[in-house]
Amino acid sequence: MEGDNKGLNRREFLKKSLGAAGLLAILGTPAVPLLSQRKASASAPHSASGNKKAHAWCMVIDMKKCDGCTGLGVPPQCTQACIMGHYAPEGMKWIEVYEQKLPGGGRFFQPTPCYQCENAPCVNVCPVAATYHNEDGIVLIDHHRCIGCRFCMAACPYQRRFFNWGTPKLPPEAALAEYSPLYPVPAIKGTVIKCMFCAHFLRDGKLPYCVAACPRKVLYMGDFNEDLASNGAEVVKLSKFLDENNAYRYKEALGTQPRVWYLPGHGQEFGREAEDPRELKPTVWPWADGSYERRRGVWPWKESDIWTWEARPK
Amino acid sequence: MKARAVEGFNQRLERTVFSPLTHTTKGYYAFVLLLMAIVAWGLYAYVTQLRYGLSMTGMRNVVMWGLYLVNFVFFIGISHAGTLISAILRVTHAGWRTPVTRMAELITVVALMVGALMPLIDLGHPERVWYLIAYGRFQSPLMWDIVSITSYLTGSLIYLYLPLIPDIALMRDRLGRTSSAIKRKLYTFLALGWRNTPEQRHRLEKAIGIMALTIIPIAISVHTVVSFVFSMTLRPGWDSTVFGIYFVIGAIFSGIASILIVMAIFRKFYHLEEYLTEKHFRYLGYLMLTTLLIYLYLTFGEYLTVGYKLEVEEKHLLELLMLGGNAAWFWLFVVTSLIIPFLLIVIRRGPTIPRMVTAAVLINVGMWIKRFVIVIPSLQVPLMPFDFGAYTPTWVEWSITAGAFAAFILIFALFAKLMPLISIWEVAEEAEKRAPSVAEVAERTEVGLPLIKRR
Incomplete structure (x- = not known):
């Protein structure tokens, strides 16, 4: 019996030590990629990737030129072009222009795409690697992988991620688009979506929708590996x-470590005064039917009846 | 003579604990039907949500987590009941725990099963849940949750089952002849050939001891990593180093409150007054008071450290919590789960059991609210220059929440019909071990009075 008990001990001991080893492995794992990432970002974006052929995309936003399109009396054209080009579901502004206050009481306008952070909190927390950095440093989402937990949205400190809460209402031509993480059209219900710097255009040497559409040439697309940036009208030496x-x-x-740089200003290069009272014009989704804010009611036989708790259709 | 007397105690114990397994009232069936109806309604709401997507919920891009996450934290919280009572008290040889352990462990198992469902219900693509295994990354705190919760569930199931073996064997021997063939076979199978030999007993004790030790760190890890889902983000209120222990203490706090409620219910309906005495409620009340004070301390420290410095986003959050849109909820939490329970436990006026149970109910209501004010307001605070986010849960979310609570009670009620809710062999053993009190001796022996005099 004594021998039996010893056998039991050994078995238990082995089991426990295996468990402990497993636990250590689990606890140790997250540290490794985090550390290596730290290293990569410490050596500056200029050499974000060892691969010389790869790009290191970034965006420079010159707010000295940005007036939020208030001077033109149109909605912010970057946002609008993005919506039209990506058939963005209603309510989503992947690049949004925010109004910010200046210390003297004036205002300036700040366009905010996804910042494609190098130490991206969203990429760190994704449990299934659905969101990831591509070799050019852009944060992409694989919508066929995304499980819709929205942890990345909770982690993003810039609120630049959006969720397809229902089946989005899109124009029929959206269905013709060929989906890829570089061009996530049409949007898929139950997945997270965001700006991806129009990676499909960059791959082909073209400028993103927002950059191309900006009437004031505010947005510059840059590449740290080539140390160049362009807004479609001029090419500048990026570092300088x-x-x-x-x-x-x-x-x-x-x-x-965002990959988006701002040049401070309030549209002065186009003669905008900081106190200019003109407001941003709302962007439009031509295919929208207001379903984004609506919620279906309790009874299945009243399907057409749309009933809301809040924000009833006006 | 003493041996005969103890046997009398044991027989009464068996009769009381087994009677719910053999006799079922109409009220029980009605209750189970009601619970099933609520669960079915919750399922209907979930099917609606599957069909139209999470657009059915009140969540939107700014407040992107809602009631499901609140329930998740709440249920995982009350699952800490089992660990505290059965593991910590076992390790510290607190003999009074024996009648409570089974219920506590059962709360753990059932709460974990219901709680673990909540994040799955919250998924936009629940059919892809197996991706977590196929493509899981351990860098994500969500994977830590999955690993710890499944370990805890497995461990708790084993820990629930091990002390059940002698009781199942007892059921096989006592109830086997009178119950149906299926039940008899089930009892025989689950008893694993238990004959109560000294060797079997020795091994069982050892296995239970090992599980008790193993389950404590697992349990602590569970609520720690639940808190890490929040504290690994750069959000006001969540970006906190104290969250791990804050959640663990909160979990034990609401866990004890849950045990008290469950104890009171079964004490009344299953006539367990002899085994679940006022002492048990009083002792658990003291434990509850201890955790309440630690929780109060941590809450105070948590809000003072950010409130003193008033970083912009933290200031927004504090305004929202203490003066703004969520102030009613926040102060309701403070009153219902801290102030009133504290007074109820400390001011010892009136009968103990109703006092403790009132405190426990208030604590659990308040702690649910607390989880709400942990999850929602932090998401409402704007991180970019826009207005505060809004969140109103929809009928789908409330229905699924009601379904989850009903499922919790339903599984509990069904289990209570299959297995004894009091660990018979442990209570009997404890009764033998303990020097019998004067009153008990007097009760157990026909000639009690001379014994009292002798003392």
């Missing part, structure tokens, strides 16, 4: 351009 214009990144202190 950032240095000479006091470029900054939004919420730099968070350590997310």
